[in-house]
Amino acid sequence: MSAPVDFLTAFAQALSSLGLYPEGHRSRERALDAAFQKLLDLTAKSAAPQFSFLGDEVVFDTLPLREMRGWDWSRRLAEIGVQRLQFDRTVTREQLEEFLDEIITRLTLRAIDTSEVRQMRPSAIQFGAIGIKGEELKAADDVVTATINFTLKEEADTVRWLHDELQTGKELPLREAEAVVRALSAAMHGDQQLILPLLQLRQFDEYTTTHSINVSVLTMGLAEWMGLGAQDVRAFGVAGLLHDLGKVKIPKDVLNKAGKLSPEERAIMNAHPVEGAKIIISTERDLDMAAVVAYEHHIMLNGGGYPTFTYPRDCHSASKLVHVCDVYDALRTKRPYRDAWESEKVLSYMEEKTGTEFDPDVSRQFVTMMREREAKVATVTEDEPVPA
Numbered sequence: 001m002s003a004p005v006d007f008l009t010a011f012a013q014a015l016s017s018l019g020l021y022p023e024g025h026r027s028r029e030r031a032l033d034a035a036f037q038k039l040l041d042l043t044a045k046s047a048a049p050q051f052s053f054l055g056d057e058v059v060f061d062t063l064p065l066r067e068m069r070g071w072d073w074s075r076r077l078a079e080i081g082v083q084r085l086q087f088d089r090t091v092t093r094e095q096l097e098e099f100l101d102e103i104i105t106r107l108t109l110r111a112i113d114t115s116e117v118r119q120m121r122p123s124a125i126q127f128g129a130i131g132i133k134g135e136e137l138k139a140a141d142d143v144v145t146a147t148i149n150f151t152l153k154e155e156a157d158t159v160r161w162l163h164d165e166l167q168t169g170k171e172l173p174l175r176e177a178e179a180v181v182r183a184l185s186a187a188m189h190g191d192q193q194l195i196l197p198l199l200q201l202r203q204f205d206e207y208t209t210t211h212s213i214n215v216s217v218l219t220m221g222l223a224e225w226m227g228l229g230a231q232d233v234r235a236f237g238v239a240g241l242l243h244d245l246g247k248v249k250i251p252k253d254v255l256n257k258a259g260k261l262s263p264e265e266r267a268i269m270n271a272h273p274v275e276g277a278k279i280i281i282s283t284e285r286d287l288d289m290a291a292v293v294a295y296e297h298h299i300m301l302n303g304g305g306y307p308t309f310t311y312p313r314d315c316h317s318a319s320k321l322v323h324v325c326d327v328y329d330a331l332r333t334k335r336p337y338r339d340a341w342e343s344e345k346v347l348s349y350m351e352e353k354t355g356t357e358f359d360p361d362v363s364r365q366f367v368t369m370m371r372e373r374e375a376k377v378a379t380v381t382e383d384e385p386v387p388a
Helices: 003-020 026-045 072-079 093-109 153-167 174-188 204-225 230-242 245-249 263-270 272-281 288-296 317-332 343-353 360-372
Strands: 050-054 057-060 084-087 125-128 196-199 377-380
Touching (some): 003 026, 026 093, 050 072, 050 174, 057 230, 153 174, 196 204, 204 317, 230 317, 245 272, 263 272, 272 288, 288 317, 343 360
Parallel strands (some): 196 377
Antiparallel strands (some): 050 057, 084 125
16 A cells, blocks of 8 residues: 555544544544654655645645545545645644644535634645645645635647657556546636636637547536536546547648548548547557547547548547537637637527437537526637636
8 A cells, every 4th residue: 555545544534533532532643643653654755745635636746646545534525625635844743633623624514614623823734725736735824715826738738749749659548538537527617616717718729629628528517417426527538638639640731631531531531530439449448438438429429520430320429528518619610711600500400400410419509508608618729727
């Protein structure tokens, strides 16, 4: 077992003991001692260890802790405002005990009003709402009133780097792709209110980057709207982020051509779903669904689109969501060969094509979501903060 997992296990046991036994009780003290020792072991290896709690997933620094997936305390901590937790090497046993008492108090009183719960004095333990990598945590006594702004610059830079890596023949950096999706999910849920932050295109040759991020955001928003669980929402988000990965194999002059494509160029362009699926499968990771989505996202409900099936079959549910979100963002974006469509025009088009191009249930759910959440759709630049 790793040091981060060891600590979280002892941390949970200490929380349980503090909730059961009064101050000074031997079982309580023993659990505190064990948790503090595991924390010392952890800080001996990492000067400022940091945990992020994202629904069913726990992240240590930038690495997901696979062993802690589905850990019950992850969701409980996030619900009381502890989405990020960081320890300084100077942390003391007394500070850890005070922090654990604070957690117990928040868990007990959250149904009344957590804003009235006493705050810890600043210490070597910091916690608060989740932010994007590079944002500083707020001091513990500022947590309740803190407003954290998000930008998507780092995420866009990471996607561009990811595409550059693939163009040079390197393996898909899955860890970085997953980190982008986690960051997008955090930006979407700023201040506990769902926002759909859609990146505005800066230059035509950056379309694939912007489009990948927007499709990931829209897909996660739609999956959540349709009632999927947190783990599925993020998996669909990864599939959305990677759906156009095959375009890294398309020459720039074809990919960014302003005029009509020749038959030869169209054949190259239409090969990107197959190329994307090959790239994803070649990573030999657990990305079967993302590979299927990359392959299927241009296939219409009536069998049209590309690539074509030898024998008709239904597409994966994730492909149906990504297909709808892909078309929406593509039509909403200005391209060298046409102007961007207004949102209502796109939604009307999708209603018209429901049952032929788009899955009826998915299309109707998407249209309803976009109309009801119109005020929650925020078009931002890479450096512009996502509204909280």
